[in-house]
Amino acid sequence: MNKSALYQLSYGVYVVSTWDKGRATGCTANSAMQITSSPATIAVSINHDNYTNQCIQDTGKFAISILGEHTDPGVIGTFGFYSGRDTNKFEKVEPVMKEYMPVVPDACAYIVCNVIDKMETSSHTVFLGEVVDADVLKKDDPMTYAYYHNVIKGKSPKNAPTYQGE
Ligand SMILES: Cc1cc2nc3c(=O)[nH]c(=O)nc-3n(C[C@H](O)[C@H](O)[C@H](O)COP(=O)(O)O)c2cc1C
Numbered sequence: 001m002n003k004s005a006l007y008q009l010s011y012g013v014y015v016v017s018t019w020d021k022g023r024a025t026g027c028t029a030n031s032a033m034q035i036t037s038s039p040a041t042i043a044v045s046i047n048h049d050n051y052t053n054q055c056i057q058d059t060g061k062f063a064i065s066i067l068g069e070h071t072d073p074g075v076i077g078t079f080g081f082y083s084g085r086d087t088n089k090f091e092k093v094e095p096v097m098k099e100y101m102p103v104v105p106d107a108c109a110y111i112v113c114n115v116i117d118k119m120e121t122s123s124h125t126v127f128l129g130e131v132v133d134a135d136v137l138k139k140d141d142p143m144t145y146a147y148y149h150n151v152i153k154g155k156s157p158k159n160a161p162t163y164q165g166e
Pocket of ligand 1: 013025026027028029030031032045046047049050051052053076079080081082083084085124148154155156157159160161
């Protein structure tokens, strides 16, 4: 099998956020996709070891901040290379509240979901969320995963589903 074929799949770059007992938290994720349009349903794949996974399980809600090409790339690092277990990520990135969920203010759009189902794999939980709110925050091109790698020269940590031991 030529696993580099998997690199030909396209993604965006997002912050998936939720609550940790009243404290906003979340992680960077590329694995978000729309599953149905009516009702609008989104899936995200979150590693079992990510603190965000546990917090989404407890809260039953998540928000997706769709990062743009002009979003500060530091946001990706803060949310993608540290854990909410020991870091207050939203201290550096003051959230805006949308439908009672914390959202990255610098994002180009957001989507808020209630978890309606989930599927376990050996390493990741796929959360299925029904969209309860969404809006565009600013005019910007959404950042693609290819842009993150090719222009920002960003890396993916081992908990990203696309990690192949770079
Ligand atoms: C570009 C990028 C994409 C990522 N995509 C995912 C993803 O789709 N799912 C996932 O579980 N982790 C993904 N990660 C890894 C998490 O963001 C990372 O493990 C984070 O530190 C987890 O934080 P937490 O413990 O606070 O949840 C990604 C990281 C980066 C930088």
